[in-house]
Amino acid sequence: MSFSYLPFVAPGGQEGQPSAPGSLDLLAHDALESAHAALRRAALSLEHDVEPVTDLTGPARALERALGAIYDAFDGRADRVAAVRAAAAAVDGAAAAVGEAAGLEAGLAAVGELLRSARAWLERAEARLAAVPPASPLDPPPIRASRDRPRLHAVPRASLAPRIKVPEPPPAELVAKPPPPIARPKTFEELKAAVEALKQRAPAPGALPAAAEARPLAARRDDDPPARPPPPGFARDVGAAIDDLAFLRARTRECFEEVAMVGMQRAPLLGDPFRGALVLERRMLAAIDVVAAIGAPALEHVPRLVAEAPVKDPSLAFASAMVLGCFAGRDALAAAELALLRSGRDKAFIEGLGAALKLVPHELLPLALRGLLREPEPLVRAMAIDVLAYRGLATEDELVAAASDDAAPVAARALYHLGCGASQRLPELIQRALAAEDPALREAAWTAMALSDHPHASIALRGAMEAPEGGDAAALLLAIAGDEADARHLVARAFEAPREGLLAAVGWTGAASAVPPLIDLLERDGDKAVKLAAAFALERITGAGMWEEVAVEDEEIVVADPPDPDVGEPRELKLAQLVSDPRDLPPAPAPELVELPTVDAARWRAFWMERCQGWDLGARYRRGRPYSPEVVLDELDAGRVTPAERRHLQRELIVRTGAFVRFDPHDFVVAQEEAIAAWRPIAARASGAPGRWTRPRRRAG
Structure with a gap:
C-alpha cells in the first residue's frame, strides 16, 4: 500500500480537504x-x-x-x-x-x-x-486555528518582495587640492608675507572643534546624595514605550523562536513515547496561528529574522520554512527558498530547512521543489529530491534522473526511495553506486538492495561488513534483510572480534542462540561501549525490561562553556546567591540520569535460566516474542526505541512484508498513527510463520 499526501488543512476547509486549484494557466x-x-x-x-x-x-x-x-x-x-x-x-x-x-x-x-x-x-x-479571461479575486476565508496538523492560512497582504543586499561601491575619496607651497623666505619682508599667507589659509575660529563638551543641563551637583542602587534582579531604567508595530514584531519573534525550539525538541529520546511529542506539536502550531492572527506585519517580519541572524542556525532554517510554508502564496514559500540559497553550502542549514518542507502544507511545494532540482548546488538538489520523494510527489523518472546524477549526495537520496518502490531500473543504478568512492552513496546502494530483495544483496552486505568503513551499517542491513544463514554468519563474526556496531546488529537478528554468548561477553573485563551494546542486544531479543538509571558524566551531555577571562575584577555572584539567605541556598544541581539496560551478567543469566527455558535456540525472537511483522509493528508503535531505530523498523516491515506504507518518525503524531493503522492488516497477513526469517519476494528487475 502506498499513499502520498500533503498533511494540511486547506484555508477555511475541513481536515483533509485539498485546497482549490488556482485559476492560473x-x-x-x-x-x-x-x-x-x-x-x-x-x-x-x-x-x-x-x-x-x-x-x-x-x-x-x-x-x-x-x-x-x-x-x-x-x-x-x-x-x-x-x-x-x-x-x-x-x-x-x-x-x-x-x-x-x-x-x-x-x-x-x-x-x-x-x-x-x-x-x-x-x-x-x-x-x-x-488569452485567458481575467478571474475575479476571491475573498480570503476566515483564519481558523490548527490542531494536530498544520493549516494553510490565507492572509490578505502585499507580496513579500525580498530585500537584495548588494555590496556598496568603494567610496570616492574627496581630497581637497593642497594650496601651493610657500617659498622659503630669505628676507624679513618675505617672512612677513609668508606669515600673512598662513593666517589666510588657517580656518576661522568658529570652525575649530570645541575644546570641551557642553555641560549637560541636568548635571549632578556635588551636594546631591548618591543614587541608591536598585535591588538585585531589578533595573532602574525600564526604557521608552514601543509603538504598535514594534510590539507586533516582538510578538512575532517570540512565536518564531517557539517554532525553532519545538523543531529541535520534538524528536523523542530513548524511552519517551512518540505520542508525547503531540503536546510540543500543538505548541508549535499555536505559535504559527498567532503569526496568522497578527497578519501582514508578522509575516513580513519573519524573513528578516533569518536574514539578520548572526549565524546560519539550522533551527532558524526550520522555523522560517515551517512558518512561511503555512501561508498561501508563492511569495511566502519563495522567502524560505531565498534563505536556503543564501546559506551557501551549509549542510546543517539546508537539512534544517528541508526538515520543515517535509511537514508544511503549502500547495505550491511541488513547484518550488522542482525548481530547486535545477539549482547548481548538489546539497540543495539532494534536499529537493528527498523532500519530493518523502511527500510521495516524485515521479519514477525524477527519481531515476536524480539517482543517475553525478553528485553523490543527490544519487544517494534518490536510491533509497527507489528501493522502497522496487523500480525496474534500480539494478543498474545500484551497480553504478556500488562502484562509487563516496561511502554515503555505497550505503544507499546497500539499503536499496536490501529493500528491493536484490539477488546479490546477501553477498554484497557480507563483503561490506568486513570493510573498515561502513561495516557496521552493512551488518545492520544484513540483520534486517538477511535469512537464517546470514544471521549465523553475522553472529559468528560478531563474537570473533566484538565491536559495538556488530553486537547491535546481533540484537536485530534476534537469534536465540546468541543470548548465552552475549551474557558471557558481559562477564569479561572490556570496553564499556561494547558491554553496553551487548546489553542492548539482549534487551532487543529478550525484552527483559531490566533497565537501571545511570548518571551521565557532564562531558557526555554538553561541552562545558569556556571560563570567563580574568580581568582583575571580582566575580559576579549568581542571582540566587545574592537574594537567598546563606542558610537556605539552592542545592547543587542533580546529576543527569538516563535509563540503560543493565550490564550485570548475573542478572541476565538468572533471567535466561528462569524465563527462557522453553525457547527454541534455532528460532528468531524480538522483545521476548517469536519474531513476526506484527511484533515489529508493535515495537514501532509502542516500543522503547529512538527515532533512528524506528526508521530501521520501517525498513524491516518493508522487507518482511513485501509491501510499502509511507511512514517516518519525523511526521506529525497523527500522520504516524495513520501509517501504523495502515500497516496493521499488512503485518497481520505476513505473520504466518512466527520465529522464522522468511520474507516474500520483492525483487527489482
Whole structure:
C-alpha cells in the first residue's frame, strides 16, 4: 500500500480537504516560475558574485520590484497581465543599468544573460495570460486555528518582495587640492608675507572643534546624595514605550523562536513515547496561528529574522520554512527558498530547512521543489529530491534522473526511495553506486538492495561488513534483510572480534542462540561501549525490561562553556546567591540520569535460566516474542526505541512484508498513527510463520 499526501488543512476547509486549484494557466505558471528562477539567480549573483565596481543599488531595487510583481501575478493580488508587464519593465530597467557596467566587471555579463532569459519567459507568460479571461479575486476565508496538523492560512497582504543586499561601491575619496607651497623666505619682508599667507589659509575660529563638551543641563551637583542602587534582579531604567508595530514584531519573534525550539525538541529520546511529542506539536502550531492572527506585519517580519541572524542556525532554517510554508502564496514559500540559497553550502542549514518542507502544507511545494532540482548546488538538489520523494510527489523518472546524477549526495537520496518502490531500473543504478568512492552513496546502494530483495544483496552486505568503513551499517542491513544463514554468519563474526556496531546488529537478528554468548561477553573485563551494546542486544531479543538509571558524566551531555577571562575584577555572584539567605541556598544541581539496560551478567543469566527455558535456540525472537511483522509493528508503535531505530523498523516491515506504507518518525503524531493503522492488516497477513526469517519476494528487475 502506498499513499502520498500533503498533511494540511486547506484555508477555511475541513481536515483533509485539498485546497482549490488556482485559476492560473499551467503554461503561464511554468513561464512565471522560470522567470522567477532566473531573477532569483540574478539577485544572488548581484549579492555574492559581482565586484562592486559601480553602484548596484539601482539594479537591486529594480529586481525587487520585478520579483514583487511576479508574486502579484502568481497569487492574483493584482491584474495578472498588468503585473507581468510591470515585472518586465522592472527587468528592462535593471538590464539597462547592468549593461552599462558590464564592461567593468565580468560577473555582470552573466547577470545580464539571466535578465534576458527572465524577460523572454515573462513575454511568454504575458502572451498566455492575455488569452485567458481575467478571474475575479476571491475573498480570503476566515483564519481558523490548527490542531494536530498544520493549516494553510490565507492572509490578505502585499507580496513579500525580498530585500537584495548588494555590496556598496568603494567610496570616492574627496581630497581637497593642497594650496601651493610657500617659498622659503630669505628676507624679513618675505617672512612677513609668508606669515600673512598662513593666517589666510588657517580656518576661522568658529570652525575649530570645541575644546570641551557642553555641560549637560541636568548635571549632578556635588551636594546631591548618591543614587541608591536598585535591588538585585531589578533595573532602574525600564526604557521608552514601543509603538504598535514594534510590539507586533516582538510578538512575532517570540512565536518564531517557539517554532525553532519545538523543531529541535520534538524528536523523542530513548524511552519517551512518540505520542508525547503531540503536546510540543500543538505548541508549535499555536505559535504559527498567532503569526496568522497578527497578519501582514508578522509575516513580513519573519524573513528578516533569518536574514539578520548572526549565524546560519539550522533551527532558524526550520522555523522560517515551517512558518512561511503555512501561508498561501508563492511569495511566502519563495522567502524560505531565498534563505536556503543564501546559506551557501551549509549542510546543517539546508537539512534544517528541508526538515520543515517535509511537514508544511503549502500547495505550491511541488513547484518550488522542482525548481530547486535545477539549482547548481548538489546539497540543495539532494534536499529537493528527498523532500519530493518523502511527500510521495516524485515521479519514477525524477527519481531515476536524480539517482543517475553525478553528485553523490543527490544519487544517494534518490536510491533509497527507489528501493522502497522496487523500480525496474534500480539494478543498474545500484551497480553504478556500488562502484562509487563516496561511502554515503555505497550505503544507499546497500539499503536499496536490501529493500528491493536484490539477488546479490546477501553477498554484497557480507563483503561490506568486513570493510573498515561502513561495516557496521552493512551488518545492520544484513540483520534486517538477511535469512537464517546470514544471521549465523553475522553472529559468528560478531563474537570473533566484538565491536559495538556488530553486537547491535546481533540484537536485530534476534537469534536465540546468541543470548548465552552475549551474557558471557558481559562477564569479561572490556570496553564499556561494547558491554553496553551487548546489553542492548539482549534487551532487543529478550525484552527483559531490566533497565537501571545511570548518571551521565557532564562531558557526555554538553561541552562545558569556556571560563570567563580574568580581568582583575571580582566575580559576579549568581542571582540566587545574592537574594537567598546563606542558610537556605539552592542545592547543587542533580546529576543527569538516563535509563540503560543493565550490564550485570548475573542478572541476565538468572533471567535466561528462569524465563527462557522453553525457547527454541534455532528460532528468531524480538522483545521476548517469536519474531513476526506484527511484533515489529508493535515495537514501532509502542516500543522503547529512538527515532533512528524506528526508521530501521520501517525498513524491516518493508522487507518482511513485501509491501510499502509511507511512514517516518519525523511526521506529525497523527500522520504516524495513520501509517501504523495502515500497516496493521499488512503485518497481520505476513505473520504466518512466527520465529522464522522468511520474507516474500520483492525483487527489482
